[in-house]
Amino acid sequence: MTARRRNTARVVLSAAFLGLAAGGTAACDSADDDHTFYCVDQNDTIVNEDDCDDDGNGAGGFFFWAHSARYAKGLKPGAKLPGGGSKFAYNDTAQRSAWGLPATGRVSNGTVKSNVVGSGGDGSSKSSGG
Amino acid sequence: MRRVAHGVQRHGWEQTNASLGLTYNATPLADGRTLSYWREGPFYDFDLDEILALEQAATTLHRMCVTAGDHLVAGCPRRDRAVRREAYLSAECWPDTCRLAKIGIPEYAHEQVIRTWFDGDKDAWTHSDKDLFGAHTHAPQGPDYSPSVYGRFDLWYAGKGSTPKLLEFNAQTPTALLESAVIQWSWLEQTLQTHHHERQWNVVHERLVEAWRRNMAELRAARPWLPERPKIYFAYETSETSGEDRMNVAYLMETATQAGFPTELIAMSQIGVDQVDGSIRFQQGQFEVGPQIDVIFLLYPWEWLWHEEGGRPIFRNMADPTKRGTVWIEPPWTAALWSNKGLLPVLWELFGDKPEGELLLPAYFAVDKPAAMSSYAKKPIWSREGANVELVRDNVPLVANPGEYGREGFVYQELRELPSFPGNEGDCHPVLGVWMIDGEPAGLGIREGVGVDGLITRNDAHFVPHTIGSHL
Numbered sequence: 001m002t003a004r005r006r007n008t009a010r011v012v013l014s015a016a017f018l019g020l021a022a023g024g025t026a027a028c029d030s031a032d033d034d035h036t037f038y039c040v041d042q043n044d045t046i047v048n049e050d051d052c053d054d055d056g057n058g059a060g061g062f063f064f065w066a067h068s069a070r071y072a073k074g075l076k077p078g079a080k081l082p083g084g085g086s087k088f089a090y091n092d093t094a095q096r097s098a099w100g101l102p103a104t105g106r107v108s109n110g111t112v113k114s115n116v117v118g119s120g121g122d123g124s125s126k127s128s129g130g
Numbered sequence: 131m132r133r134v135a136h137g138v139q140r141h142g143w144e145q146t147n148a149s150l151g152l153t154y155n156a157t158p159l160a161d162g163r164t165l166s167y168w169r170e171g172p173f174y175d176f177d178l179d180e181i182l183a184l185e186q187a188a189t190t191l192h193r194m195c196v197t198a199g200d201h202l203v204a205g206c207p208r209r210d211r212a213v214r215r216e217a218y219l220s221a222e223c224w225p226d227t228c229r230l231a232k233i234g235i236p237e238y239a240h241e242q243v244i245r246t247w248f249d250g251d252k253d254a255w256t257h258s259d260k261d262l263f264g265a266h267t268h269a270p271q272g273p274d275y276s277p278s279v280y281g282r283f284d285l286w287y288a289g290k291g292s293t294p295k296l297l298e299f300n301a302q303t304p305t306a307l308l309e310s311a312v313i314q315w316s317w318l319e320q321t322l323q324t325h326h327h328e329r330q331w332n333v334v335h336e337r338l339v340e341a342w343r344r345n346m347a348e349l350r351a352a353r354p355w356l357p358e359r360p361k362i363y364f365a366y367e368t369s370e371t372s373g374e375d376r377m378n379v380a381y382l383m384e385t386a387t388q389a390g391f392p393t394e395l396i397a398m399s400q401i402g403v404d405q406v407d408g409s410i411r412f413q414q415g416q417f418e419v420g421p422q423i424d425v426i427f428l429l430y431p432w433e434w435l436w437h438e439e440g441g442r443p444i445f446r447n448m449a450d451p452t453k454r455g456t457v458w459i460e461p462p463w464t465a466a467l468w469s470n471k472g473l474l475p476v477l478w479e480l481f482g483d484k485p486e487g488e489l490l491l492p493a494y495f496a497v498d499k500p501a502a503m504s505s506y507a508k509k510p511i512w513s514r515e516g517a518n519v520e521l522v523r524d525n526v527p528l529v530a531n532p533g534e535y536g537r538e539g540f541v542y543q544e545l546r547e548l549p550s551f552p553g554n555e556g557d558c559h560p561v562l563g564v565w566m567i568d569g570e571p572a573g574l575g576i577r578e579g580v581g582v583d584g585l586i587t588r589n590d591a592h593f594v595p596h597t598i599g600s601h602l
Contacts, residue, residue, distance in 0.1 A: 006181065006328050008575075011315050011335045013150065017384040021377065027501075037417075098526040101417065111406045112420060114413035116440030118398025118430065119369045128367050128375055128430045128513040129305030 035099065036071040039090065040064050044081045052090040063090040067099065072115070131180055131289030133551035133558060133594075134602050135172050138321040143170045146320070151381060152313050168313065169592045172553065173323070174576055175561060175600040180290055181331045181574070187294040188283050188571035190486050192421025195299060198476045199467040203247055205229035208240045208261040215262045232495075233472040233511050234538030239387040239436045239462060246276040246461035250348065260451040265548040275352035276451050277345035279382075279427075279562040280304065280338065281468070282575070284489075284566045284587070288549040293488050295546055296477070297561065298509075302427050302460050302469035304546055305374060306593060308381040308567060310555040310575030311335045314595035334565050334573040341568035342379045344391035345459075349425070353453055356424055362459075363412060363426040368397040379429045386427075399432055403443040410447050410456040425457045432465035433512045435518065471509045471541045493543040505545035516588040519546060531586045548585055556581040559592065 039052035041063060051063045068085030075081070088095035093103040140146060144155060147168055157165040163365040205227060207213045209224040212259075223231040223240055230240050248255035258272040281301035287294040311334035318330050342362075344496040350356050364383040366375045376395075379466075383393045394412070402413030402420060426595060428435075435441055447455040467473070474493035492498065508520040517533025523545055550558035563575040577591040578584065584591065 005333055006185075007330050007332050008315060008335050011312055013312070013384060014387060016387070017151065017380060020380050021149060021153060023153070069312065112402035112404045112411050112418075115399045116366050116403055116404035117401055117435050117438050117444070122375050126436075128370060128514075129378060130300050130304045 016112070035069050037064040037065050038065045038075065038081060039100070040066045040081060040087065042055075044085075046077045046079050046081065046086075047095065048077050063098075064088060065090060065092075065096070070121055094109070131174065131176050131287065131562075133172060133553070134323075134600060135553060137171050137173050137323055137602060139171045140317070141321055143168075143317075144438060147313050148428065149317055150312050151377045152584075153377055155412045157372075159590065165590055165592075167593055168309070169578070169594040172558075172594060174594060174596040175602070176331075176596060176598050177290065178326070178328055178598055180287075181328070181598055183290075183584060184285065184287060184294055184562065184564055184574065185571045186449075186531055187285065188566060189294055189301050191283055191299075191489055191568060192569060192571075194477055194486055194489070195301075195468055198473060198480055199247055199463065199548075201358045201480060202229045202467050202476060203244050206231075206240050206244060208237070209244055210261055210505060217263070229472075230466055231477075233264045233470055233512070234433075235466050236436055236441070237433075238442055239445050239466070241446050243463045243466040245274070245449075247463040247467060249274045249276040249352075249461075257451065262450065268473055269452070271451065271453050273352060275345075275348045276386070276463075277349055277425075277457065277459050278461055278464060279341045279345060279568060280307070280466070281460075281566045282306075283566060285562045286407050286546050286563055287562050288546060294562075295491050296474070296489055297491075297543075297546075298471060299468050299473060301566075302464040304563075305429075306564075306577065307334070309379050309593045310474075310563070310573055311338070312381065314575070314593075317595045318597065319598050323602050324597040324600040326597075330574075330576070330595075330597055332573040334567060336569035337512075337570070338385035339389045342386045342391060342408050344568060346389070346391060346425075349457060353457075359391050360424050361394065362386050363394050363396050363423050365396050365398050365426060365428040365430065367402060367430055370401070375429050379427070382427060394498055398428065401426070401428075401440065403440055403447070408447050410444065411449040422439065425459065425543060427459040429554060431512075431514070432462050433470070436462075468563050470511050471513070471543075472511050474509075474543055475541050491544040491546050493541055496540050496542065498541045503544065506542045506543055508540050508542055510540055511538045518585040519586050521547075521585055523547075529585055531583075531588055548579075548587075551578075553580065557584070558594075559584045559587075561591075567581040 038046045039049045041047050064087040065083045066087040067080055070084060097103045149538055156165045157167050159165055203209055213222055221237055245255055250272045282304035283299055284297045285294045286297055308521045315332050322421055335495045354582055364379050366379040379396060384396055387393050400413050402411045405578040410423045412423050413420040473496050478490055478493045505523045510518045513535040516531050518535040520530040521528040550557040558578045560576050560578040564571055565573045574596055576594045576596055577587055578594050579587050579591040
């Protein structure tokens with residue numbers, strides 16, 4: 001081991017890294033601009049997504065798609081959303097298309113659940129390193 | 131080893147450092163002041179002999195830690211295939227029957243701790259160890275491989291004539307990597323305060339690039355269906371707002387990119403679990419199924435993750451006998467076996483009476499603490515940045531650091547106060563961080579605290595660069 005060099009020849013960093021150092025956005029930060037959608041009732045309480053498809057088999061009543069970049073992900077039916085979001089009628093095809101949802105029918109929420117790890121369980125800003 | 135108090139101060143050093151990634155230099159204090167994390171001016175200087183002694187100590191300590199890992203794994207009932215098969219749904223690991231349970235690791239994680247520890251050894255953990263019920267006997271798999279790239283020993287050392295002592299091993303999520311590998315190297319090149327041919331102990335950058343190449347080649351040999359250059363995701367917790375986690379991860383990612391691998395920086399919250407097949411995916415939007423993550427580095431403690439919602443599904447995915455599960459770097463064994471203070475009493479138990487025990491301080495779990503031990507550091511088994519550490523000298527508390535850790539218990543390590551060097555603001559107390567890259571010592575990063583509080587290296591400790599054979 002003593003025959004191996006004990007210091008580096010040179011450290012060259014790529015433009016991508018230096019761009020990050022200069023305050024560029026990390027790829028993942030853009031996700032903060034993505035809106036999170038929930039199917040809600042008139043009281044902004046999250047309901048089952050089946051109520052927001054337009055097949056007429058909903059639980060009855062009128063429902064909305066509430067969306068905001070500020071909504072936490074992974075909330076479950078029964079939770080009440082905080083103020084500050086926007087919403088449109090569940091069957092407003094123009095709005096649905098504008099936000100990248102299928103114009104009609106069930107909005108598949110995908111099968112992948114994210115936001116299941118991270119933030120140390122308490123959401124505070126503490127270093128994960130040491 | 132000496133502290134040079136009045137070295138060169140570079141004009142515009144803060145901007146220079148920031149342009150290389152040290153964007154988190156200004157550390158806000160509780161009283162409203164701001165502290166410079168980087169020390170510009172002072173530095174530590176070593177003789178080459180001292181560096182060689184540290185290098186030798188780190189090599190020996192690493193070997194001892196491997197022995198300790200084997201010992202810990204052997205002390206878990208789930209090491210035994212028959213137990214895993216019979217006790218598929220019942221609990222076998224209790225604090226008095228299992229060394230992993232004793233330090234608070236949930237039992238569901240034990241099997242993968244053991245598996246990832248043995249990966250790469252073709253005899254220790256075979257296909258039948260994974261395929262407990264013989265569901266995949268038609269397609270037996272060879273041994274798997276779990277890449278491990280880096281870690282950092284924190285050592286007490288007072289220079290020639292003293293023996294380095296292990297304070298702890300941060301084998302899972304060590305930071306100060308960027309400062310060590312890049313910032314202090316550019317400081318050295320710009321300030322030219324040594325003419326010695328070795329200049330600085332710092333081969334971290336090149337070794338990291340080599341480590342990615344070697345580890346990923348081993349992984350591909352074990353999982354030949356992976357693309358020649360598998361994409362490596364790098365995840366960090368975006369709620370950490372100082373930028374320290376982000377830039378440390380971004381730098382590590384940079385070394386993987388330089389090793390030739392496609393990479394992507396993602397947030398912890400973007401790691402998703404597919405409810406259909408249990409696969410782990412990179413999830414950007416709410417309404418899509420993102421790409422499967424084959425390999426991921428995460429700067430996030432396993433001891434938090436395995437208590438979170440995603441913990442069980444992630445470990446279930448890891449256990450896939452066909453080896454199609456996501457590969458996690460650093461692997462869970464780094465947290466369970468090395469990167470917690472429970473390692474310290476285990477090392478002492480194994481090596482306290484042996485010659486290499488000179489690199490250790492006597493350490494005990496709370497129940498084994500000798501009554502005569504009156505000067506000690508009381509450390510929580512799981513803790514970060516010196517939180518909940520308390521130093522006691524002759525039964526009198528010397529200094530204590532508050533925090534939220536300690537639920538899983540404490541260890542007691544004989545007190546060895548850090549060496550003192552005079553500085554402008556008071557006595558400076560350095561801890562030497564020796565970087566282990568791919569299992570070999572590769573460089574040094576020093577952090578120093580100031581005054582009595584600085585005897586515990588906390589998040590307000592400064593990073594101080596070093597030289598070999600300075601003429602100043």
